[in-house]
Amino acid sequence: MEPEASDVCVPTTAEREQVHFASGATRCAAWHYPGTNGACVIMAGGFAVPKEPATDLFAKRFNDAGFSVLAFDYRGLGQSGGRPRLVLPVRKQLADWQAAIGFAATLPEADPARLALWxxxxxxxxxxxxxxxxxxxxxxxxxxPNVGGPAATRSVTAHQKPLAMLRLTGKGLADALGGLAGRAPLLVPLAGEPGSVAMLTTPDAGDGPAALDPDHRHPHWQQQAAARSALRLAFYQPGRDTARVRCPLLVLTCDQDQTAPPGPAVRAARRAPRAELVHLPGRHYAPFMEMHEQAVDAELSFLRRHLLDHT
Incomplete structure (x- = not known):
């Protein structure tokens, strides 16, 4: 049985407090780290990753540097409400971002004109x-970033066996039809070996637990998602929107990333009017592991230059 959102509890600390905000009819959970410099970074995790393993490492560093942080769970994930669990519709996740931005603008120490997304x-x-x-x-x-479903799908397909890919697609279709009939989601692992039925079987997909939960402090992270979610992401191409991103944009890529190949992200960034590119060596999760200091330094430098220097 999937846990209710209220069953997943992480204690509030002196550095952060648990807060909630409404996204439509759903109650989303978030960590609020009060800052001192007036700027706020709004954060959410990767695919089916709750806020604690996904954001704790970076959120603390941002907050130590004076930034407020609002790190939230999407609906149907982690401590947020919403049913069915672990079904991750893009449209509703985008609505959760909009709600998080609106809530962050009301934080007492945050300047609504200095809100960043991570x-x-x-x-x-x-x-x-x-x-x-x-x-x-x-x-x-x-x-x-995964900036385009087709590009990511090509990389995934290159590291998966054809029969397993067909089985995943079949399970996704069955899950989608079951969802229409009100059945519980058919869950598949987030990562697996080639030949297994999993969301990702790229060589670096298996780095996720070691990168995001090295001390096994997050036992409630199920590391599964509804099979139908893979079908939706396959056709999602947010990289096409970068020409309309008018604010400063930092795109950080890793040269050996096989889960979100760097080439499409680089091309997407070049279409943005105010984009900056940072290339790091390593695989998909390197910014959480051996390249963490370099990633944090680049991101803090970017935040300071664009949110603090002109105040």
Whole structure:
């Protein structure tokens, strides 16, 4: 049985407090780290990754540097409400971003004119689309972003066996039809070996647990998602929106990334009027692992230059 959102509890600390905001009829959960410099970074995790394993590492560094942080769970994930669980519709996740921006603008210490977005992997694509549509966004960080379903699908297909790919597609279709009939989601692992039925079987997909939960502090992270979600992401192309991102944009890619190949992200960034590119060596999760200091330094430099230097 899937846990209710209220069953997943992480204690509030002196550095952060648990808050909630409404996204439509759904109650989303978030961590609020009060800052001192007036700027706020809004964060969410990659595909089916709750806020704690996804954002804790970077959120603390941003907050230590004076930034407020609002790190939230999408509906149907982590501590947020919403049913069915682990079904991750793009349209509703984009609505959750909009709601998070609106809530962040009301935080007592945050300047509504200095709100930044941070996302990695699938959320790194989301923040591009959100920023292209929402003039309230002052800066964006897209870390190892998945900017286009077809490009990512080609990489995934290259590291999967044809029969397993057919089985995943079949399970996704069955899950989608089951959802229409009100059945519980058919869940598949987020990562697996080639030949297994999993969302990703790229060589670096298996780095996720070691990168995001090295100390096994997040036992409630199920590391599964509804099979129908893979079908939706396959046709999602937020990289097409970068020409309409008018605020400063930092795109951080990793040269050996096989989950979100860097080439499409680089091309997408070049279409943005105010984009900056940072290339790091390593695979998809390198910014959480061996390249963490370099990634944090680049991202803090970007945030300071665009959210603080002109105040």
């Amino acid at each position: 996302g990695f992997s699938a959320s790194g694509g989301h923040v591009l689309r959100v920023a292209a549509r929402d003039p309230r966004v002052a800066a964006v960080i897209a870390q190892t």
